[in-house]
Amino acid sequence: MKAISYSRYGGPEVLAFGEVRDPKVGPDAVLVKVRAAAVNPVDWKAREGYLDGILAPVFPVVPGWDVSGVVVRPGVAVSEFDVGDEVIGYVREDFLSRGTFAEYVAAPLRTLARKPRNLSFEEAAGLPLVGLTAYQVLINVLQVKRGETVLVHAAAGGVGSIAVQLGVHLGARVIGTASEPNHDFVRGLGGEPVVYGEGLGERVRGLAPEGVDAVFDTVGGDALKVSANLLAPEGRLVSIADNGVVTYGGRYYFVRPDAQDLQRLADLAEQGVVSVHVDAAFPLERAADAHRLNQEGRTRGKIVVTVDWESEGEGA
Numbered sequence: 001m002k003a004i005s006y007s008r009y010g011g012p013e014v015l016a017f018g019e020v021r022d023p024k025v026g027p028d029a030v031l032v033k034v035r036a037a038a039v040n041p042v043d044w045k046a047r048e049g050y051l052d053g054i055l056a057p058v059f060p061v062v063p064g065w066d067v068s069g070v071v072v073r074p075g076v077a078v079s080e081f082d083v084g085d086e087v088i089g090y091v092r093e094d095f096l097s098r099g100t101f102a103e104y105v106a107a108p109l110r111t112l113a114r115k116p117r118n119l120s121f122e123e124a125a126g127l128p129l130v131g132l133t134a135y136q137v138l139i140n141v142l143q144v145k146r147g148e149t150v151l152v153h154a155a156a157g158g159v160g161s162i163a164v165q166l167g168v169h170l171g172a173r174v175i176g177t178a179s180e181p182n183h184d185f186v187r188g189l190g191g192e193p194v195v196y197g198e199g200l201g202e203r204v205r206g207l208a209p210e211g212v213d214a215v216f217d218t219v220g221g222d223a224l225k226v227s228a229n230l231l232a233p234e235g236r237l238v239s240i241a242d243n244g245v246v247t248y249g250g251r252y253y254f255v256r257p258d259a260q261d262l263q264r265l266a267d268l269a270e271q272g273v274v275s276v277h278v279d280a281a282f283p284l285e286r287a288a289d290a291h292r293l294n295q296e297g298r299t300r301g302k303i304v305v306t307v308d309w310e311s312e313g314e315g316a
Contacts, residue, residue, distance in 0.1 A: 033309070063099045088114075132257075278302050
């Protein structure tokens with residue numbers, strides 16, 4: 001099959017488009033014909049070797065953890081999905097090798113859910129990682145309750161935009177940091193935007209004089225110190241970007257595949273509670289350009305790569 005892969009750590013230039021071995025489908029997995037795969041910051045961080053301490057690479061590595069597509073072959077122990085079912089997945093294993101930037105991916109059942117029928121394949125591909133991250137942090141870790149005030153950093157980004165929508169759905173008041181051009185976007189999600197940068201603490205205090213009940217940090221660095229000082233008594237702080245959060249009494253969190261959580265998230269998307277904004281889409285062979293754009297860190301919503309089956313054919 002055709003795929004994007006890299007045989008050494010490095011910049012976007014190490015990504016190559018070409019033939020790789022077809023995936024083998026284990027008993028508890030399904031073979032998915034990929035329609036779209038989303039780009040996440042963790043993809044370029046893995047490509048540059050920043051995750052080497054926790055995820056061993058098996059070169060050549062096919063990058064990508066997010067996928068939307070169609071089941072073409074269930075594993076011998078699988079009864080949950082049939083040929084032709086449309087699915088989404090956060091297909092992460094405990095090593096780097098068999099990713100989603102390919103024509104096909106063998107996806108374990110624990111990583112999959114049914115695709116929301118109201119989302120395009122491009123939109124659906126952008127939901128799993130960021131959606132699971134927002135869902136697991138807000139519901140399982142921060143345990144956000146109705147009437148609370150939540151501060152979400154980078155509220156126009158992939159994780160942040162889903163977190164704003166989920167927070168509003170939970171009945172919370174959501175304040176979100178974003179650049180000025182993205183303020184209308186954040187308001188459209190139901191959040192109250194504030195400009196990040198110098199003076200952020202004062203701006204948030206102006207909106208929430210008593211402090212915020214929970215902070216969802218997606219950027220790390222100086223934002224952590226500011227966030228810790230904005231917490232109300234008994235306030236909670238979680239970061240997905242900086243494990244230094246523990247020095248402020250908070251918790252670091254790394255999203256995990258969970259089929260039940262992903263299906264609940266997909267159901268919320270189908271109900272119109274959560275939507276995915278696709279900022280840019282690239283054909284699979286231009287995945288390096290998608291990585292470059294994601295690495296700039298200015299994306300509103302998601303960047304995806306797509307597989308054009310009409311021109312590339314259906315053969316595995």
